[in-house]
Amino acid sequence: xxxxxxxxxxxxxxxxxxxxxxxxxxxxxxxxxxxxxxxxxxxxxxxxxxxxxxxxxxxxxxxxxxxxxxxxxxxxxxxxxxxxxxxxxxxxxxxxxxxxxxxxxxxxxxxxxxxxxxxxxxxxxxxxxxxxxxxxxxxxxxxxxxxxxxxxxxxxxxxxxxxxxxxxxxxxxxxxxxxxxxxxxxxxxxxxxxxxxxxxxxxxxxxxxxxxxxxxxxxxxxxxxxxxxxxxxxxxxxxxxxxxxxxxxxxxxxxxxxxxxxxxxxxxxxxxxxxxxxxxxxxxxxxxxxxxxxxxxxxxxxxxxxxxxxxxxxxxxxxxxxxxxxxxxxxxxxxxxxxxxxxxxxxxxxxxxxxx
Ligand code: MRU
Numbered sequence: 001x002x003x004x005x006x007x008x009x010x011x012x013x014x015x016x017x018x019x020x021x022x023x024x025x026x027x028x029x030x031x032x033x034x035x036x037x038x039x040x041x042x043x044x045x046x047x048x049x050x051x052x053x054x055x056x057x058x059x060x061x062x063x064x065x066x067x068x069x070x071x072x073x074x075x076x077x078x079x080x081x082x083x084x085x086x087x088x089x090x091x092x093x094x095x096x097x098x099x100x101x102x103x104x105x106x107x108x109x110x111x112x113x114x115x116x117x118x119x120x121x122x123x124x125x126x127x128x129x130x131x132x133x134x135x136x137x138x139x140x141x142x143x144x145x146x147x148x149x150x151x152x153x154x155x156x157x158x159x160x161x162x163x164x165x166x167x168x169x170x171x172x173x174x175x176x177x178x179x180x181x182x183x184x185x186x187x188x189x190x191x192x193x194x195x196x197x198x199x200x201x202x203x204x205x206x207x208x209x210x211x212x213x214x215x216x217x218x219x220x221x222x223x224x225x226x227x228x229x230x231x232x233x234x235x236x237x238x239x240x241x242x243x244x245x246x247x248x249x250x251x252x253x254x255x256x257x258x259x260x261x262x263x264x265x266x267x268x269x270x271x272x273x274x275x276x277x278x279x280x281x282x283x284x285x286x287x288x289x290x291x292x293x294x295x296x297x298x299x300x301x302x303x304x305x306x307x308x309x310x311x312x313x314x315x316x317x318x319x320x321x322x323x324x325x326x327x328x329x330x331x332x333x334x335x336x337x338x339x340x341x342x343x344x345x346x347x348x349x350x351x352x353x354x355x356x
């Protein structure tokens with residue numbers, strides 16, 4: 001698999017080679033870099049559901065290629081039967097995780113490409129789907145670059161930048177979203193430091209963000225989630241940049257559990273709080289955060305750490321994977337079109353109404 005960002009030595013999340021979808025199994029990082037080939041719809045569904053490929057934009061790209069994997073063996077069917085099969089497989093893949101809108105965004109886009117196609121046989125329509133998935137993949141890399149260019153101005157020499165979860169190269173197929181300004185500033189030779197929240201329960205910050213930033217030569221310090229307020233109280237954080245899984249029309253957004261705490265403490269200490277995301281993460285059909293479905297995950301993610309029990313047997317557990325941050329705690333959205341500021345309901349629609 002080939003990296004678009006080899007200058008920074010970033011890990012490559014996924015690739016399409018010889019009509020095969022290959023992913024880096026993120027559940028094994030940072031200890032092992034294992035590439036897995038996904039050969040059928042169930043394997044793609046499971047890889048997304050089990051977070052081997054995760055992060056909103058990466059899920060979108062994986063699902064687009066995943067749909068190609070799912071219908072590849074159906075090219076002998078009649079065109080109508082192939083189209084019906086494609087619809088069924090898209091609905092199945094869409095059920096892998098509920099919160100990141102990029103999953104359904106990309107599958108709808110694949111469907112539109114099929115609807116537009118004037119292919120007269122299934123094999124030709126299959127090639128159209130592969131081309132569309134490759135376009136989604138290329139665009140994702142380009143969106144990350146542009147987010148980086150717009151967001152880098154927020155990082156000055158000596159800045160302390162705090163981020164949560166992994167909205168990095170591993171969550172996309174390019175520079176990441178929250179990390180795109182970081183990598184861009186790094187490439188520009190700016191000297192700054194990043195604090196990465198470990199991000200319980202699954203430690204995406206420790207396992208993934210700390211890993212990829214360190215690999216890219218960024219000055220990164222790992223902290224536990226509960227340390228952010230204390231760092232801010234000491235004046236060591238100048239800006240917070242996080243990613244998003246879904247942004248509602250009024251600017252409320254869902255991101256990894258713990259993001260809301262961070263937004264609240266940022267407001268308390270007067271630290272600017274930015275959300276970096278491409279327009280594919282906008283859901284302008286959902287009016288506000290109350291309409292965002294939050295994924296609930298298994299209790300063992302909380303009661304175990306590294307496969308070992310850290311809580312008494314039989315304890316009740318709550319494990320929502322995401323929380324919703326209200327728009328009034330957001331300083332701005334760093335998007336491919338620039339930094340969007342309040343009023344978000346007006347400015348997001350004005351910028352992206354047509355596209356979304
Ligand atoms: O459960 P995950 O690891 O898929 O959660 C990922 C996040 O919450 C990211 O911050 C979000 O998807 C933005 S990725 C650019």
